[in-house]
Amino acid sequence: MVEAWQNKIPLSAIIFESVCVICLIIITFFLWKKYLERQKRPVLFLGLNFSFFTMAVFVDIIGRWIGYFSYPNISYLDVSYTDLTTLLNYILLAIANCFVIIFIDEVFLHKGTKFVLPFGVLNGLVIGLIIPPVIGWFSDSEFGLLREQIGVIIVFAVISVVTYGILAFFAIKEGVLNTERLPKIGFHLIGTFGVCLVLLFLSFAGDTFIIQIIARYDQGYSPFFYLGFALSILGIVLGFLGYIMPSWFKNIFSKTQ
Amino acid sequence: MIQSVYIISRSGLPIVAVGKDEKTQEFTEIALFSGIVSAIQTAMQEIDVGVPKFVDTKKFEIYIEIEEEFAVALVRESKEVEDRDFMHEITAEILNKLDEKYDDLSDYNMLSESQINDIRAIISRLIQKGEKELSKRKATKIASNSFW
Numbered sequence: 273m274v275e276a277w278q279n280k281i282p283l284s285a286i287i288f289e290s291v292c293v294i295c296l297i298i299i300t301f302f303l304w305k306k307y308l309e310r311q312k313r314p315v316l317f318l319g320l321n322f323s324f325f326t327m328a329v330f331v332d333i334i335g336r337w338i339g340y341f342s343y344p345n346i347s348y349l350d351v352s353y354t355d356l357t358t359l360l361n362y363i364l365l366a367i368a369n370c371f372v373i374i375f376i377d378e379v380f381l382h383k384g385t386k387f388v389l390p391f392g393v394l395n396g397l398v399i400g401l402i403i404p405p406v407i408g409w410f411s412d413s414e415f416g417l418l419r420e421q422i423g424v425i426i427v428f429a430v431i432s433v434v435t436y437g438i439l440a441f442f443a444i445k446e447g448v449l450n451t452e453r454l455p456k457i458g459f460h461l462i463g464t465f466g467v468c469l470v471l472l473f474l475s476f477a478g479d480t481f482i483i484q485i486i487a488r489y490d491q492g493y494s495p496f497f498y499l500g501f502a503l504s505i506l507g508i509v510l511g512f513l514g515y516i517m518p519s520w521f522k523n524i525f526s527k528t529q
Numbered sequence: 530m531i532q533s534v535y536i537i538s539r540s541g542l543p544i545v546a547v548g549k550d551e552k553t554q555e556f557t558e559i560a561l562f563s564g565i566v567s568a569i570q571t572a573m574q575e576i577d578v579g580v581p582k583f584v585d586t587k588k589f590e591i592y593i594e595i596e597e598e599f600a601v602a603l604v605r606e607s608k609e610v611e612d613r614d615f616m617h618e619i620t621a622e623i624l625n626k627l628d629e630k631y632d633d634l635s636d637y638n639m640l641s642e643s644q645i646n647d648i649r650a651i652i653s654r655l656i657q658k659g660e661k662e663l664s665k666r667k668a669t670k671i672a673s674n675s676f677w
Contacts, residue, residue, distance in 0.1 A: 306675075310674070310675060312674060314671060382664075452669070458677055462672075514676075
């Protein structure tokens, strides 16, 4: 019986997300280190983006761990911790989106509030729509709260796909146009990081969709969930190489030049 | 940011001006500018210090490229020193493109209206190309300074 309840949250899902959090903590640490060394605004905003991204996934994983260890004693249908933490995760990801938009503007566009403000408003709207159900969870914590927010989640996924799509587009374009080896590789890696995050949000949208229509996955954790986290881990590794570009990595391609 | 480009005959008469604001297109503005650039060049030649290729005022930078019949003067608002070589490249490219296409660019009156429009189009295209290249270099510069 105990195992049956624990199986509501697969251990594999917890492991995938935990690896993702560890990768995020590492890249965030190195970004802040880089900011302290160089004191540049793009690094500051990217550091804030990754900090909120890390907090978002960390909050999410806390819910999953609590749920995993609590469900032997309480019914997950009565108290769904993951519903609460996933909603909090979306709020933090929406804040992270705002910082990545400022980062894109700082590096590529230089349009200021004209570009940043509309995205800020849209992400603010998502946060505003998620806060009431989060408050509501404390009076009614039954399973299913997250599924009621499907519309907001889809809007948020679209905003995130567009946000990271813009990053991917400009970074890859810059990489293609560049003739110098180091910026060319750096921008391509940043662009591929953006593509991975676009696919991550599409995978989570796919997961949300598939659990609604296929009975086998009606308690979540479809293959899209694992695909999403696998892509995010891949994206973080590429992002680490693109943004941080450690000296051993620079040495590899300077030797092959 | 490239503000305007002036094509000036070697005698100091204006031929074509392409600019971001309407004031650049005004005849008096073009004539005055052409006269001043030409006067600076003549004066410096007279005192034997050579023909200037670059004039820096408090507000603008002027890049000058000269050919036998005409000169190209590019006016830029920015003061980013590291872009100066590139601005010289754009100015030279405008001069070369016009020199290749037109045998005689020494007199405005010898050009037809369609030729004037073609010259404007060539200049506008090269300004756009230059601006794009500048913004590309800007992103690379920012990313290099910040991360790599």
